[in-house]
Amino acid sequence: MNAIEKYNARVDKVNSLVCVGLDSAFEKIPEKFTQTEFPQFEFNRWVIEQTNEYTSAYKPNTAFYESRGDRGIRELKMTMDYLQEMHLDILTICDAKRADIGNTSAQYAKSIFDWFGFDAVTLNPYLGKDALQPFLDYKDKGCMIVCRTSNLGAREFQDLLVEERPLWQIVAETVAKEWNSNGNCVLVVGATYPEDIKIARSLAGDIPLLIPGVGAQLGDLKAVMQAGVDSQRRGLIVNAGRSLIFSENPEEAARTLRDEINRWR
Amino acid sequence: MNAIEKYNARVDKVNSLVCVGLDSAFEKIPEKFTQTEFPQFEFNRWVIEQTNEYTSAYKPNTAFYESRGDRGIRELKMTMDYLQEMHLDILTICDAKRADIGNTSAQYAKSIFDWFGFDAVTLNPYLGKDALQPFLDYKDKGCMIVCRTSNLGAREFQDLLVEERPLWQIVAETVAKEWNSNGNCVLVVGATYPEDIKIARSLAGDIPLLIPGVGAQLGDLKAVMQAGVDSQRRGLIVNAGRSLIFSENPEEAARTLRDEINRWR
Numbered sequence: 367m368n369a370i371e372k373y374n375a376r377v378d379k380v381n382s383l384v385c386v387g388l389d390s391a392f393e394k395i396p397e398k399f400t401q402t403e404f405p406q407f408e409f410n411r412w413v414i415e416q417t418n419e420y421t422s423a424y425k426p427n428t429a430f431y432e433s434r435g436d437r438g439i440r441e442l443k444m445t446m447d448y449l450q451e452m453h454l455d456i457l458t459i460c461d462a463k464r465a466d467i468g469n470t471s472a473q474y475a476k477s478i479f480d481w482f483g484f485d486a487v488t489l490n491p492y493l494g495k496d497a498l499q500p501f502l503d504y505k506d507k508g509c510m511i512v513c514r515t516s517n518l519g520a521r522e523f524q525d526l527l528v529e530e531r532p533l534w535q536i537v538a539e540t541v542a543k544e545w546n547s548n549g550n551c552v553l554v555v556g557a558t559y560p561e562d563i564k565i566a567r568s569l570a571g572d573i574p575l576l577i578p579g580v581g582a583q584l585g586d587l588k589a590v591m592q593a594g595v596d597s598q599r600r601g602l603i604v605n606a607g608r609s610l611i612f613s614e615n616p617e618e619a620a621r622t623l624r625d626e627i628n629r630w631r
Numbered sequence: 632m633n634a635i636e637k638y639n640a641r642v643d644k645v646n647s648l649v650c651v652g653l654d655s656a657f658e659k660i661p662e663k664f665t666q667t668e669f670p671q672f673e674f675n676r677w678v679i680e681q682t683n684e685y686t687s688a689y690k691p692n693t694a695f696y697e698s699r700g701d702r703g704i705r706e707l708k709m710t711m712d713y714l715q716e717m718h719l720d721i722l723t724i725c726d727a728k729r730a731d732i733g734n735t736s737a738q739y740a741k742s743i744f745d746w747f748g749f750d751a752v753t754l755n756p757y758l759g760k761d762a763l764q765p766f767l768d769y770k771d772k773g774c775m776i777v778c779r780t781s782n783l784g785a786r787e788f789q790d791l792l793v794e795e796r797p798l799w800q801i802v803a804e805t806v807a808k809e810w811n812s813n814g815n816c817v818l819v820v821g822a823t824y825p826e827d828i829k830i831a832r833s834l835a836g837d838i839p840l841l842i843p844g845v846g847a848q849l850g851d852l853k854a855v856m857q858a859g860v861d862s863q864r865r866g867l868i869v870n871a872g873r874s875l876i877f878s879e880n881p882e883e884a885a886r887t888l889r890d891e892i893n894r895w896r
Contacts, residue, residue: 391738429731429738435708435746436701443700463731465755466694467782473656473694481700490730492757492777494784512757517732519759526801528791533798536791 368550369485369508370574373457376422377600382624383631385423385459386616387578387607388413388445391430392438394612406431407441411448413611417620423457423603424449446482458485459576459603463512465490465497472500479507486510488554488576491537495545505548513538513566516556516579534562538569552576552603560589567594567601576603580623591630599631633815634750634773635839638722641687642865647889648896650688650724651881652843652872653678653710656695657703659877671696672706676713678876682885683719688868690724711748722868723750724841728777730755730762737765744772751775753819753841756802760810770813778803778831781821781844799827803834817841817868825854832859832866841868845888856895864896 399409431438486508514534524534555566557579613619664674696703751773789799822844878884
């Protein structure tokens with residue numbers, strides 16, 4: 367069972383397309399956790415306990431752990447070990463946006479897939495396919511290629527026209543047609559513009575889309591869902607990060623997001 | 632004194648444009664180091680002892696440390712602490728090729744500049760300027776933007792034509808004209824095609840170029856140097872990694888590279 371199959375099985379089991387972004391910035395963690403020996407891990411464990419029933423993927427962003435040096439790395443690893451011990455069958459995504467030349471990418475893959483034990487990773491396409499080949503070669507692991515990001519400045523290069531089409535669409539099409547021979551690719555498309563998600567879906571065929579940038583603004587969900595679901599009413603990994611994990615009641619926030627997604631699915 | 636001034640001062644002091652890539656893959660480290668408690672750190676210390684006299688920058692790539700999890704991170708930090716204690720005034724570059732949306736980039740910057748204490752970092756341009764702004768805002772730190780990589784697949788996206796010009800040249804020009812308001816940008820341009828370095832120099836003005844991909848193939852150096860030096864016969868950071876640190880005699884390799892560079896400078 368590869369990463370995408372694992373996700374789909376979980377989606378069917380708990381009827382949820384929710385991905386919880388474990389962007390557990392130390393500065394924002396409630397005091398009762400910061401006083402413990404492993405604050406980021408203890409906070410993550412609590413969030414996972416609260417949310418796992420409604421969740422099909424967890425996606426920690428490495429930056430929030432790296433900022434604490436080797437301590438943060440250790441607590442991210444503890445989080446991964448905890449998820450494994452719990453046998454939750456929830457997809458784990460390392461949001462790292464890595465890319466380097468092949469020899470070096472192989473070392474990143476070793477870190478993320480072998481050492482941490484993640485099911486999937488986010489990757490930056492700028493260096494081309496051969497640079498990311500060491501990741502793609504892990505057939506059971508998910509390679510989530512950043513096409514369209516949700517920041518304002520995304521337009522600076524991603525919207526440059528190549529033969530009258532924006533660069534990000536060329537990236538999406540190239541990944542779908544040429545990088546996905548192991549069937550383990552996912553496209554990352556920001557939720558800021560539902561129109562973009564519609565285009566990504568048409569270029570991606572059956573390839574799943576990871577949608578960051580949802581969360582606080584639940585209003586966009588209808589448009590996102592209608593634009594993005596595949597023929598099986600799945601094919602979307604809908605991430606909510608800070609708005610969910612730092613809410614007063616993450617359990618309720620996860621359930622509400624799941625139900626709101628399913629309303630438009 | 633910002634990172635670029637630090638580099639230039641060192642270049643003048645030791646008459647060298649050599650950057651040593653501390654890509655200290657655990658699998659390749661000689662056995663006498665792997666038997667110690669901190670193998671990557673001990674190997675790095677030895678390489679630094681051997682090479683510092685001829686070196687103006689050290690550039691560890693994070694992937695080679697992340698592959699060993701928190702242990703690797705700790706040994707990279709020990710390497711940085713050692714360089715600081717030695718007061719060598721050599722530029723330290725974190726080759727991490729990071730990029731994420733602003734909030735997250737700020738956490739990476741915290742890791743690389745504040746926790747590790749690096750002088751500079753390599754960054755991926757695909758997400759645009761606002762994503763990298765938290766790095767750019769560290770006025771004293773160097774932001775080295777990947778424009779043209781040395782892998783074969785680099786052409787896949789970097790050579791796509793935007794109004795008849797390859798994407799990587801648009802990136803280079805944009806960085807030079809719009810991202811460098813703090814005077815802390817550097818362009819990363821692979822050494823595979825000296826012609827590209829010539830174009831990068833013409834687009835970059837006085838902005839330094841970091842040149843990876845030199846090393847084994849000393850023959851290209853003449854063309855690289857003639858294409859890349861600025862009006863002061865500096866402006867290049869010439870990296871050699873594996874070919875140097877894993878050679879039989881890193882000291883001799885560093886001295887030879889320095890002299891060969893100066894021959895064509």
